[in-house]
Each structure stands twice: as C-alpha cells, then as structure tokens.
Amino acid sequence: MSEGIFTLDAEIRTDLGKGASRRLRHAEKVPAVLYGANKEAVSLTLNHNKVFQAQGFEAFYSHVLTLNIGEEKVEVLVKDMQRHAFRPLVMHLDFLRVDAKKALQTNVPLHFLNEENAESIKLNGGHAEHHMVDVEVSCLPGDLPEFIEVDLMNVDLDQTVHLTDLVLPKGVTLVELNKGETHDLAVVTVKLAKGPKVEGDAAEADEASE
DSSP states (O other): OOGGGGEEEEEEOOOOSHHHHHHHHHTTEEEEEEEETTEEEEEEEEEHHHHHHHTTSGGGGTSOEEEEETTEEEEEEEEEEEEOSSSSOEEEEEEEEOOTTSOEEEEEEEEEEOTTTOHHHHTTOEEEEESOSEEEEEEOGGGOOSOEEEEOTTOOTTOEEEGGGSOOOTTOEETTGGGOGGGOOEEEEEEEOOOOOOHHHHHHHHHHHO
C-alpha cells in the first residue's frame, strides 16, 4: 500500500456556501472542514482525484493522515465523508485534528481470519455470524491500528467470541469495555449452518411415517 494515500494537499477556502461548493466540484475539488483540538474550524479544498483514490483503501478511515496546508502539516482523522448518491464522487469531508500526546477515540475495522479453514466451519457445517464489523478504540495516535484481527481457527460450533477475547495491540483499549463488565459484547458466533434437507433425509422421514 502506498504511503502517499495518507498525505493530502489542502488549501484554505474563503468562498463558502452551496454555490461555491458546486463550483469547486465542477473544478474537480472537494470541499472539507477541519476542526478539533480547541481550535477554530477551517474550511478547505482538496483534489478530488487524490481523495477518491485514497478513500478506496480501508486504512484511509482508521489511519492518522497528514494534511499539507501551505507550510503547515496537520495530523488528522477522517470523521465523516459524504458521497454522491449514485455517481463516483466524494461530496464533502470532515477532518478532526489529533494531538500526538492525547488519546483519541475512533473506530477501526475487524478482520476475520480463517473462516474457511476453521474445523467448525470447514468440516462441521458451521458458519460465522458476525455481530459487529468494527470496534471503537482509545489510544494515542501513534498506537492506532489499521485493523484488529479476529482469528476463528480454534472457535468451536456454538462458541461466541466476545470483546474480551480480542488481542489488542499495546496501548490500545476498547471504549465499550471501559464502560464495565456488562459491556463485553459478542463479536462473532460460529453456528450450525441451516441448509435444505437432502434427499436421503427426506427418504428416511417417509420410511419413519410408514
């Protein structure tokens, strides 16, 4: 993955409003706003093609990005993105400033491993029922993981993986678990897959009824 997707050039914009935003989009620019860190919000514009290329990577949404605003480099997270309803266009971005010395809270995706290789699924007819696809973490910006792995290799039928079962990188905690023991939510359960009855089963049922 190119590290270039984590660095974007931005310009401060003073021409605001819906009309101005339409003009920017026609010029292949994306309007954006930068806020947070107890500083005033700043309106920005970015190159649409660069943003569109970057947003195709999952890590774009959970990685600390660098905005080059003139001579200033600002570390940020993507907090919101508006897309066109049916055209391949990014309509607007919200960026949140981050402080390298202060913990942040953001969502990171879960990557489920060995769904096809787990014995409970491959040999015993199970399937993975996902209860969540991402988790909210708290950590310093430098410790922020791009994703958290959930290994299903040794998960048995009818077994549930909970938040406390996740292996977290050093310095990372789960916001939900910080709320108390009752917030140990289910992440994924391996259940017996329900499928159509085979002909042999139907024949056995007919014989039993006779």
